[in-house]
Amino acid sequence: MAPSEPGRTGDFAAAVAVAVSTLGPARLGELADRIGPRSSPPGVAVGQPGWEEAVIAAYLHGVSAGYAGRAAETRVESVWSGPSSREVPVRATARVLMDLVAEATMELMFMTYAARPYPPLLTALSAATGRGVAVSIVVETLQGAGGGLAGSEPAAAFASVRGVQLWHWPTGRRGHLGARMHAKIAVADRRALLVSSANLTSSGVEENIEAGLLVRGGAPPRRAAEHLAALQTSGVLARLLSGVEPAAGN
Numbered sequence: 001m002a003p004s005e006p007g008r009t010g011d012f013a014a015a016v017a018v019a020v021s022t023l024g025p026a027r028l029g030e031l032a033d034r035i036g037p038r039s040s041p042p043g044v045a046v047g048q049p050g051w052e053e054a055v056i057a058a059y060l061h062g063v064s065a066g067y068a069g070r071a072a073e074t075r076v077e078s079v080w081s082g083p084s085s086r087e088v089p090v091r092a093t094a095r096v097l098m099d100l101v102a103e104a105t106m107e108l109m110f111m112t113y114a115a116r117p118y119p120p121l122l123t124a125l126s127a128a129t130g131r132g133v134a135v136s137i138v139v140e141t142l143q144g145a146g147g148g149l150a151g152s153e154p155a156a157a158f159a160s161v162r163g164v165q166l167w168h169w170p171t172g173r174r175g176h177l178g179a180r181m182h183a184k185i186a187v188a189d190r191r192a193l194l195v196s197s198a199n200l201t202s203s204g205v206e207e208n209i210e211a212g213l214l215v216r217g218g219a220p221p222r223r224a225a226e227h228l229a230a231l232q233t234s235g236v237l238a239r240l241l242s243g244v245e246p247a248a249g250n
Contacts, residue, residue: 016063032060074218081198082209093198094205096214098124100188104133107190109228111138111183113145114199115154121200122160129163136165137200138228138237140181144171148180155240157200166240173236184212185224193221 019031035057081093101108101124108128115137129135139154155166169181184204186194196212198204215221231237 012059016060029061029064032057032064035060074220075216077214077216079194079196079212079214080210081196081205082207091214093194093196093210093212094120096194097121097186097205100186100192100194101125101128103192104128104188105131106133107188107225108133108135109138109185109187109225110136110200111181111185111228112154112200113140113180113182113184114149114201114204115139115157116151116201116203117157117160118200118202118205121205122158125158125161125164129161134165135161135163136167136228136232138167138169138181138183139240141168141171141240144169144174144181146178146180167232167237168240169236170238173238185228187221187225187228190222190225192216193224195224 035053077091079091079093079096084090084092098120101121108125125135137155137158139157140149141155142149142153155168158164158166169179184196184198184200186196193215194212195215196210198208198210198212204210228237
């Protein structure tokens with residue numbers, strides 16, 4: 001079935017949409033390569049042998065390239081916690097955070113200064129680890145906060161989620177007295193990055209007025225994840241096994 005046949009274009013386009021959502025742009029391009037070249041060979045006219053395959057292959061290559069180009073684009077949205085306004089609709093931090101966790105298929109990376117159990121996030125993270133997503137969360141510690149945080153260790157907020165890797169910045173590895181682990185980010189599959197003033201608490205993602213930016217596509221999500229991974233592998237950040245900071249310098 002060629003996309004140019006009258007009455008069947010819609011069916012063909014729908015089938016291609018299903019294929020790209022199932023296979024992804026790269027594998028769709030590979031499928032197109034098996035069917036035919038990226039452009040119709042010279043001299044192949046409608047009705048000649050192979051013309052249908054040539055048209056289908058060219059169409060699939062075009063769709064694959066379009067999706068790949070869109071993925072490479074950088075799209076930025078503003079994200080807010082707290083009261084909304086009818087005049088200027090904006091994305092809500094809680095909704096964006098849940099969407100990022102839900103869409104992740106391979107990797108989720110977080111950094112937060114404060115953290116308290118936030119049931120919707122904990123449920124979403126449990127579902128993510130259950131489907132095989134690698135989840136790592138960098139938190140500040142009570143010792144590292146130097147009195148700036150009270151109550152339980154921030155890492156304790158995620159104690160109910162199995163499979164989460166918890167990290168911190170040991171006080172003995174901080175080059176300056178009083179330095180804090182103050183970043184608040186979320187990265188999904190190195191393709192989407194949320195940078196926000198909101199901590200991973202119910203007040204941070206729902207109640208306070210907090211502002212952030214959601215970046216999809218392009219280099220920023222990938223570079224943020226690479227930087228965080230480099231801090232982990234180089235030893236700047238260390239694993240937390242029990243939610244309590246090891247002795248200084250460890």
